[in-house]
Amino acid sequence: MPCGLSHLVVLVHQIGCGMRQEAMAFSVDYFFVGGNWKCNGTRESVKKLVADLNAASIADDVDVVVAPPFVYIDQVLGSITDRIEVAAQNCWVGKGGAFTGEVSAEMLKDIGLNWVILGHSERRQLIGEANEFVGMKEAYALNNGLKVIGCIGETLEQREAGKTIEVVAQQLEAMRGSVNAKNCEDLARQEDIDGFLVGGASLIGPDFATIVNSVNAKKVAA
Numbered sequence: 001m002p003c004g005l006s007h008l009v010v011l012v013h014q015i016g017c018g019m020r021q022e023a024m025a026f027s028v029d030y031f032f033v034g035g036n037w038k039c040n041g042t043r044e045s046v047k048k049l050v051a052d053l054n055a056a057s058i059a060d061d062v063d064v065v066v067a068p069p070f071v072y073i074d075q076v077l078g079s080i081t082d083r084i085e086v087a088a089q090n091c092w093v094g095k096g097g098a099f100t101g102e103v104s105a106e107m108l109k110d111i112g113l114n115w116v117i118l119g120h121s122e123r124r125q126l127i128g129e130a131n132e133f134v135g136m137k138e139a140y141a142l143n144n145g146l147k148v149i150g151c152i153g154e155t156l157e158q159r160e161a162g163k164t165i166e167v168v169a170q171q172l173e174a175m176r177g178s179v180n181a182k183n184c185e186d187l188a189r190q191e192d193i194d195g196f197l198v199g200g201a202s203l204i205g206p207d208f209a210t211i212v213n214s215v216n217a218k219k220v221a222a
């Protein structure tokens with residue numbers, strides 16, 4: 001799905017049916033893999049994961065971004081290879097202030113982050129983030145110098161036309177569930193798949209490296 005903004009990476013996800021996944025869609029010749037660690041990890045497990053990623057061989061022409069939980073971002077920034085960028089999993093909709101528990105875009109920039117994930121399906125479903133709110137977050141983050149990994153679902157038009165299930169089913173059929181080290185090459189070869197936002201498999205260094213390097217399967221197929 002063309003986004004028209006060089007700093008906005010658009011992901012597609014489905015909400016409903018108890019299932020969700022993100023698949024990246026670009027209009028340009030580009031491959032990107034994001035590792036969303038979600039609410040997982042300890043200092044020790046993060047240390048091991050970063051060591052595994054630092055030791056991994058990563059193909060040249062793929063951008064890699066990992067998103068640790070907030071409390072481990074500084075640890076990751078201080079230890080991960082320059083080859084891999086770091087993202088936050090969320091940020092506040094505007095400037096900081098009396099917003100207990102929130103983290104502002106300015107704070108992310110201040111600690112050296114350039115990326116943030118916004119509108120993830122889990123935040124839409126579990127936290128109740130609405131489209132407009134997510135849109136305001138994205139605009140604020142972009143205006144404050146962050147690159148945004150924006151997650152979106154089916155369109156309002158498709159939903160109003162009663163096509164949500166059809167669209168979700170087609171997307172699931174194309175993706176066959178979460179991306180992992182076993183299915184990543186098949187998925188990467190698909191013409192309309194140009195990258196992944198990886199959840200569970202991003203917590204296993206060698207598996208994440210295999211997914212990152214699935215760009216090679218795409219090049220062979222091209």
Ligand SMILES: O=C[C@H](O)COP(=O)(O)O
Nearest residue numbers: 022036178197198199200
């Ligand atoms: O952020 C990643 C997506 O929610 C997919 O997660 P998963 O790969 O664990 O299914």
